[in-house]
Amino acid sequence: MTIVWWVLGGLAVVLTASLLVVRAVVGRIVLPGTDRWTPVLEVSDDSVLLPITDDTLQAGEYGLWHDGDGHTTVGPVLEVDESAGTVRRAVLRTTGDVGSRVRWSGHVHPDPAAMGVDWSEVALDTPVGPAPAWIVRPSDGADRSSRTWAVHVHGIRTTRVTALRTVPAALELGWTSIVPSFRGDGEAPREGRASHLGAREWPDVDAALDHAVVHGAERIVVVAWSMGATITHELLGRSAHRDRVAGVVLVAPALDWEATVRSQAARAGVPGVVVGAALGAMASPLLCRAVGLRSRVDVRTLSWLRRPPALPPVLLVHSTGDTTVPFAVSEEFASRHPDTVTLAVSAPAEHAWERNADAVWFDEQVTAWADRLG
Incomplete structure (x- = not known):
């Protein structure tokens, strides 16, 4: 019996240590990072x-x-x-x-006031409570502004200020913009520290589509940064307003989280088997809470490669210099959908800095693509 207890005790230690390692890896994926000064x-x-x-x-x-x-x-x-x-x-x-x-x-504008635009703030009625959003209107009162709205969706570990960079192109097109916050970004109501990579956040952004439609939007263009692409994936498949989405702009998009996580883990020297265990725990109804999530996150169901939604016209802007989200995934996705996806390859830039590197080029890509929408 003594030997059995020793074996069971040793097994418990191994399992506990393994869970701690997996939890740490999951934390690197879903928890806020530390500021670099x-x-x-x-x-x-x-x-x-x-x-x-x-x-x-x-x-x-x-x-x-x-x-x-x-x-x-x-x-x-x-x-x-x-x-x-x-x-x-x-x-x-x-x-x-x-x-x-x-x-x-990459935040060239700290808020809309710094942009010298016609803006206001509203509170969106989300499932977790009122969440702030900015509304930016074209100053010339263009006719199209009342029927076409751009919904600018920020990514993980940042706030809506990130998404202000695509507002100038929308203004040039005469579109009204809404820039929402969502749970976990520090501005919307809090629901724990962990991001769910879009799986829980998308209904908050769907509230922005609700607001746009109530206020006259006939067409919606979703403009998504990084993890915002995952939220967009869910909107295209699950939003009541998905038929109004006339186009999508994806900037440095996280199209496949498994590929993104494995790429970053390889750079950090984390063994693939540990990454697989972490992603498996995230997807498990039994283990997801043990690794810090409120509900399971199966990255395979969020993948644009594995489960592409019905696609409207898509502009995909990405740089080969991105060391966070693999450019190869964007290239593969565009090659699979040549009739729907336009891939614009920016000058070398780090993750989501495509517009920072060349704002004129970036805005021209968006406006030229949007003009083809009609």
């Missing part, structure tokens, strides 16, 4: 001096969130001093005091 070496009204990093050398326009209140939008690189390890970038606009450190981001 960049020191500010020098700042003036028209420039800021930062250490050389992969981020600070990126071409284009980016946002610096201050450590405290405020935001700075930086533009072109003005000077690189490799011996000192510094890069100077132009300051395009700023609010608040910059301080000693900043958080680098």
Whole structure:
């Protein structure tokens, strides 16, 4: 009997340790990340001096969130001093005091007010409670604005401010925009810390479609960033308004979470068998709560490759430089649907920075594609 107890005790230890490892891997997938701060070496009204990093050398326009209140939008690189390890970038606009450190981001607009547009905020009636959303209207009162609405959907580990980058193209087209929040993003009602990769979040965005239709939308274009693509996948299959969706714009989309997670795990040196166990636990009705989820998430059912929804015209904008979401998945998806999907390959850019790298090119891709919708 002593040997049996030792065996059972050892098995319990192994199972507990395995569960802890799997839970940690799931946490890397679904929990918020930690902020990365960049020191500010020098700042003036028209420039800021930062250490050389992969981020600070990126071409284009980016946002610096201050450590405290405020935001700075930086533009072109003005000077690189490799011996000192510094890069100077132009300051395009700023609010608040910059301080000693900043958080680098793709958020060129901290809110709609900074864009100088006609905007307001509404509360959407979602299943988890009232969730804030921005409404942005064309200033010229174009006839199409009353019947075509763009719903801009942000991704994981960020907020609706991310999705403001596609509003300028919608304004140029004369569309009214709605930019919703959803559970887990820090603005909508809280439902735990873990993202469910769109499986639980999509009804919150569906409330934005409800709002658009109630206020006169006859056509809807869903504009989705990163994980927003998974939410869009569910909207196309499950929303009562799916027949009104005239087109979809996907930016750096997470089209297949298994491929995305395995790609990132390989970069981090996490064994494939551990990744498989983590994804299996997420999909299990028995284990999902043990790894921190409120309900099961089967990434196979959320995949555009495994289970493509009925597709309206799709514009897919992605960069080969994306090290977070594999470009190869976007390329494969576009090749499978050549009559429906238009793939626009941006200049090399990190994840969801396609517009940051070249805003003019990006907006032209959206407006040219949208003009073909009629």
